[in-house]
Amino acid sequence: MSSVTRVVFLRHGQSKWNYENRFTGWCDVDLSKKGCEEAKQAGMLIQKQGFIFDYAYTSLLKRAIHTLWYVLDKIDQAWLPVEKTWHLNERHYGALQGLNKTEVAKKYGDQQVKEWRRSFDSMPPPLHGINQQFSGYDIRYTKFTLEQFPKSESLALTINRVIPFWNNIILPKIKNKKTILIVAHGNSIRALMKYLDGLNNEEILELNIPTGMPLIYEFNEVVKPVRHYYLNNIV
Numbered sequence: 557m558s559s560v561t562r563v564v565f566l567r568h569g570q571s572k573w574n575y576e577n578r579f580t581g582w583c584d585v586d587l588s589k590k591g592c593e594e595a596k597q598a599g600m601l602i603q604k605q606g607f608i609f610d611y612a613y614t615s616l617l618k619r620a621i622h623t624l625w626y627v628l629d630k631i632d633q634a635w636l637p638v639e640k641t642w643h644l645n646e647r648h649y650g651a652l653q654g655l656n657k658t659e660v661a662k663k664y665g666d667q668q669v670k671e672w673r674r675s676f677d678s679m680p681p682p683l684h685g686i687n688q689q690f691s692g693y694d695i696r697y698t699k700f701t702l703e704q705f706p707k708s709e710s711l712a713l714t715i716n717r718v719i720p721f722w723n724n725i726i727l728p729k730i731k732n733k734k735t736i737l738i739v740a741h742g743n744s745i746r747a748l749m750k751y752l753d754g755l756n757n758e759e760i761l762e763l764n765i766p767t768g769m770p771l772i773y774e775f776n777e778v779v780k781p782v783r784h785y786y787l788n789n790i791v
């Protein structure tokens with residue numbers, strides 16, 4: 557019997573705003589047609605590896621939830637216990653949410669946009685006031701007061717809310733040899749990878765997570781990551 561325990565991470569399939577090249581963050585945008593196909597393909601890749609999961613986790617955002625549904629359908633594990641949590645949400649992109657990335661780069665420069673998107677501690681400009689990109693009144697976020705509700709998040713702040721979730725909820729299950737599926741977002745997965753692999757601030761700058769590509773992490777008996785790799789058609 558294998559002594560490694562596996563966790564499958566999956567960034568949602570392409571969303572409609574990924575397709576339109578717009579900052580998304582906590583805006584609840586659905587999958588594009590291509591994203592639905594990517595999610596089904598991810599399910600097929602996972603199914604080929606014969607994974608039988610004990611638990612699945614996802615965010616409160618439908619691009620991730622629907623990706624998970626496609627995967628569970630393909631692997632015929634729709635019965636799986638699923639927990640949805642804001643801890644796995646995409647990083648909040650503040651006032652950039654809804655804006656076109658190319659237009660923002662024309663206005664502020666490529667370097668600034670790269671920093672906002674990929675650096676460790678740079679914070680996108682915060683949302684001001686209540687506009688259509690503000691989801692603080694949404695019923696799914698009632699546990700936040702308006703003051704607590706994020707108006708923007710750096711990767712560092714994203715790490716602060718993803719890692720306690722990892723340590724409190726996921727880690728004990730890996731210790732108990734449970735196989736776990738986590739369907740999340742580019743930056744919540746980057747936050748986890750920075751932590752798991754001890755990436756420094758230069759390394760994190762270059763880390764991008766592809767949509768709809770299952771990423772397998774293997775953990776040893778003392779729950780240290782020993783190897784990770786993407787599943788693709790070659791596997």
Ligand SMILES: O=C(O)[C@@H](CO)OP(=O)(O)O
Pocket residue numbers: 574578579580581582646649673742743
């Ligand atoms: O817009 C977003 O929410 C994210 C992920 O789609 O974009 P980026 O790749 O710029 O972090």
